[in-house]
Amino acid sequence: GAVVSQHPSWVICKSGTSVKIECRSLDFQATTMFWYRQFPKQSLMLMATSNEGSKATYEQGVEKDKFLINHASLTLSTLTVTSAHPEDSSFYICSARDWGEAYGYTFGSGTRLTVV
């Protein structure tokens, strides 16, 4: 089945630095990818929809300058958390839409970001 690889699995960074998270579709082309944020024991909050070759569509209340999304190829989308602060600490999950399967969504394994 479709596989989405997300890296890194976890990262610790200092306040003020930037962190990049990668999401790759390994065996299919993902024209659309989604980025979610999840707080402990809470649901997934959609942050943005990433479309290959165009600007991402951000959900209301998500700072686009804070969370930079790039989807430069059909198999790779990246989320960069810029000037990270402790409140950005969270679990980030990507998802890719597999157009080869009727309404197929495949999720990455997630990235635990801790900002100290």
Added chain:
Amino acid sequence: AQSVAQPEDQVNVAEGNPLTVKCTYSVSGNPYLFWYVQYPNRGLQFLLKYITGDNLVKGSYGFEAEFNKSQTSFHLKKPSALVSDSALYFCAVSFRSGNTGKLIFGQGTTLQVKP
């Protein structure tokens, strides 16, 4: 507004007993409904989905769900629970939003299966 609700934060069941995790939705038009499971510090694993056709959908690991349009529900069920089923379960709905069809998730329900 489109929304998905999982009314129970936690469901407790004894191993071997049937389990139900509830999900209701509020949408305009025809929804596409999904169930996912999440283990600690992991991504989401797909269990099953309803797109069209038979209202009873069978999925992975012995789970099934029934689409009930009149009650706007899509409850997840399993005839005999296993301890290994203990996890966080999410119901989700998709819409035709442009060409993206983004998923909207319910709050999640923690399933605890005790030996």
